[in-house]
Amino acid sequence: MHEKTKGVKRALLPGRFQPPHWGHFRLIKWVLERFDEVIIVIGSAQKSHSFSNPFTAGERIEMLRLGLKDVGIDLSRVFMIPVTDIETNFVWPRWVEMFVPRFDCVVSGNPLVARLFFEYGYCVITPPMFDRERYSATVVRRLMLKGDAEWRSLVPPSVAEYIESIGGVERLRRVTEV
Numbered sequence: 001m002h003e004k005t006k007g008v009k010r011a012l013l014p015g016r017f018q019p020p021h022w023g024h025f026r027l028i029k030w031v032l033e034r035f036d037e038v039i040i041v042i043g044s045a046q047k048s049h050s051f052s053n054p055f056t057a058g059e060r061i062e063m064l065r066l067g068l069k070d071v072g073i074d075l076s077r078v079f080m081i082p083v084t085d086i087e088t089n090f091v092w093p094r095w096v097e098m099f100v101p102r103f104d105c106v107v108s109g110n111p112l113v114a115r116l117f118f119e120y121g122y123c124v125i126t127p128p129m130f131d132r133e134r135y136s137a138t139v140v141r142r143l144m145l146k147g148d149a150e151w152r153s154l155v156p157p158s159v160a161e162y163i164e165s166i167g168g169v170e171r172l173r174r175v176t177e178v
């Protein structure tokens with residue numbers, strides 16, 4: 001381990017962030033209360049323009065950065081790294097390792113992610129869920145599709161403005177038309 005990063009505790013936080021909502025930002029704060037740095041893996045980086053994955057990896061990075069600034073998180077403690085999916089779950093932790101800096105633990109509420117990294121030998125932490133009834137990206141996307149402006153209250157203001165600036169709601173409607 002390099003002398004300068006020796007002793008620095010890092011958590012890996014994988015997710016799709018489609019889009020990032022208040023639950024994610026509370027989770028990132030929670031992680032940074034326990035670790036020195038967080039590596040946010042922007043999962044399914046190859047995906048965009050669908051109901052489950054409307055935004056590109058680049059757009060998700062922009063939104064995360066805006067939200068992190070809104071909540072006053074020091075960006076020098078945060079890495080954001082896009083990682084594409086692969087066919088083989090068993091080797092996915094090794095695949096992720098290729099793209100990211102060294103890390104100590106994985107934080108995930110996703111049972112598959114937790115199990116794969118646990119079997120691979122990592123320390124895995126299941127975080128608390130923050131107001132999960134509301135703070136869910138699926139809920140945000142459903143409200144957008146319904147034309148219910150309530151979705152804006154589930155994400156930081158800067159994220160809502162960004163989504164509007166790129167025509168995100170219109171995109172979601174178009175790509176889900178049958």
Ligand SMILES: Nc1ncnc2c1ncn2[C@@H]1O[C@H](COP(=O)(O)OP(=O)(O)OP(=O)(O)O)[C@@H](O)[C@H]1O
Nearest residue numbers: 015016017023108109110129130132135136137138
């Ligand atoms: N409200 C929340 N509180 C705490 N952690 C959350 C919350 N929502 C999501 N997470 C966690 O954030 C990580 C990334 O989640 P993800 O991007 O899948 O969000 P999501 O809201 O579950 O999205 P989707 O509804 O599109 O599946 C996962 O570990 C997930 O458990």
Ligand SMILES: NC(=O)c1ccc[n+]([C@@H]2O[C@H](COP(=O)(O)O)[C@@H](O)[C@H]2O)c1
Nearest residue numbers: 014015016043044085086088089092110
């Ligand atoms: N085989 C794989 O590529 C593999 C396995 C498990 C999770 N993942 C990814 O990890 C991310 C987990 O994030 P979510 O909790 O948002 O689903 C997703 O992008 C998911 O596709 C990929």
